[in-house]
Amino acid sequence: MLNKRKEMTSGNLAFAEAMRQVNPDVVAAYPITPSTEIPVKFAEFVANGMVDSEYVAVESEHSAITACVGASVSGARVMTASSANGVALMHEIFPIAASFRAPIIFGLVNRSLGAPVNIHCDHSDSMPERDSGWIQIYCEDAQEVYDSVLLAVRLAEHEDVLTPVFVCQDGFITSHCYEPVELLSDEAVKKFVGERKAKYPLLDVDNPVSYGSFTMSEYYFEIKRTQIEGMNNVPRVYKDLTKELAEYTGREYPALDAYRAEDAEYLIVIMSSATGVVKDVVDEMRERGIKAGCLRVRFFRPFPAEELKKLAKGKKGVAVLDRSASIGGTAPLAAEVKSALYGLSKRVPLQEYLFGLGGRDLYPRDAEKVFSGLMENDYSDTARYIGLLEKDEENGGN
Amino acid sequence: MSKPKCWQDVPPATIAWGASALDVETGLWRSMRPVLDQNKCISCLKCWLQCPDSSIKTSEEGRVCGINMFFCKGCGVCAQVCPVNAISMHQEADFTNEKREHGEDPGRVAGHVK
Amino acid sequence: MAGIDLKELTKKQNPLTEGHRMCPGCGAPTAVRQALMAVEDPVVVVGATGCLEVSTTVYPYSAWRVPFMHVAFENAGAGISGVEAAHRVLSRKGVAREKIKFVAFGGDGGTYDIGLQSLSGALERGHDFTYICYNNQGYMNTGAQRSSATPISANATTSPAGSVIPGKLQRAKNLTEIVTAHDIPYVAQTTLHDPMDLIAKVKRAVETPGPAFVNVLVPCPLFWKIDSADQMKVCKLAAESRFWPVYEVTEGKHVLSYKPKNPVPLEDFLRVQGRYSHLFKKGRERMDLVAQGQADVDREWERLLKKCAG
Structure with missing residues (x-):
């Protein structure tokens, strides 16, 4: 049954292939670069009778996510995809989907938010959604995207969780680059994901319920608390799921991906595709006898604060590289890391960096420079910029 | 239906159970009360059709047989649409000593609004 | 109306219970x-944000005896699209009952204005549902603001009648005809003047496969400034003055459902409502605006008759 096959494919197409194998009941989506390929490929599957799904070709992202909510609440297994401004247009509905405990699987292909218009990757579209009540998984490569879709279906629909999931991948870098990806057989996927069993489906006309009530201060707080509980259950449920999927794939994905981090003295904390560059630099530095390591945050929601705290404890220096800004405040990843490390009795020195906005690449020399800064005990109170065109040639300029 | 007392009792996903509003005594809003004169009523069902609060009671044979004071808000639409003036409107204050039909404690609905 | 026995209907449980606010x-x-009175199959309802949605679902109570979902203001069309799409799959799989009808309710704000795109998309895609606009000609849930359904000269809180500006300066949008232009199987317009007309039209809309739309003029006593008990009289005047023509469009064919034998002047409809009182203020009458309103009504009526003849 395992009959695995390896294919040259991209992050988008791996996502679409996972969708075909999951065979969701409803997909409602709207095209936007760089996630367009996902609904296009899926519409093709529908047109060729390769899935049993209903494809709803809506007239906007707002309607896409709304139709997904309607279908999910009805009891259907639902998937969609979007990016950037599409995600921003959906913003109003994300907290509603989470509050309805609608286990939607969402392929979020990260792209910078306008203006100026830019189709390349940063995390400025998904980070504003970190408080929308959705699970956020950030993938490093296409293989991880494929595996994460399968995990996300089970995680989202688990009765102790019932929370929608963003499966994020970096626009173009992951979504459009072809790399070998190992795919499971259709039967194996079917066996792993099973069928959705909704608890209070809207279509149960014999046991009618109302969704989306009007609730003032009397119960709003309590309803939010139930959502927090669902999110709190994620680490426990996820741990078992990733083990179970590993029986099929041989691959296990922790919430926090630690690379040569345990015995490291210096750490870079980063997310998504840029991790590969840092891992290479870590290897090179290790060859030179420098104890460098890398932590990749895979789950941003729920944030793996305990794991991070354990791994960062006692380090000589930590650098956090954010791919989106919080203008006027601490960037999202740095804020989470600092918050997680607050409980340590001995403070770990930390430097914040901003990199890669609008798709600017991160080079090995950039990561090396970050490690050098840590080793030289060179810290500043404010975030530093990687690869920014600076006025002073000496300090900046690539 | 009893109201949730703690967050663990709150139904999931913003759900409210269908038809649970039947516990809500909207008749408490009433300042004017419709009174039906069964002798005049021809059971044309106009009041039943037009009542915004579904408060016109009908018998098994489909005849108008009373007004549900637990829900009636006293808007007066029934009196207005009645072709034979079988419904008249009166000050609710004239009925203060009367027992409420449903017998529910209104505090359970409005208790948090002090 | 043929086929509808009121006495029989009294035995049916109503989808919207008493106890709403x-x-x-x-x-x-x-x-x-x-x-929903005469709809026979089970119904699932989606509601746009508005008075109806808020006041029928005050948590933890719900006045809906049928499944009900409210997502947001501008998206009842998209919401019901998703529910209907899910039903297609889940009924095929035997998880959901085969025969279920889908009805969306939106006020005029949620239908003419903020929800128009979502509705248009759902109509174009051909989902099997009925959209009912309960049209009180403005934003009542937020306190009587003007919408694109608000008639010209009406005094609304964002188009107030002041010493310089005499209420709303723009005509209402003709949404029923905009919907008709989507070429859907059934479109109708009615008001509360004749319950049997509304009952029959919605029954027909729901039983028609594919998208259907019914635009119902419903007074808001607070905005229209009328005695709530008088609303049926006011609805009757709306139909008899031809301010609100009662008609239907079946497969593109316009048919008048009610042709007033002795049409009353628009002025009779306006005078009974406080929202037009500034037009009739002693010494500061604006009979020119009343005449303009009448000319609009006459022109629209002629257009409609041509469509009915054509």
């Missing part, structure tokens, strides 16, 4: 009750 005398719950 709509204002005393509001026409909206009446419209909902009448609309």
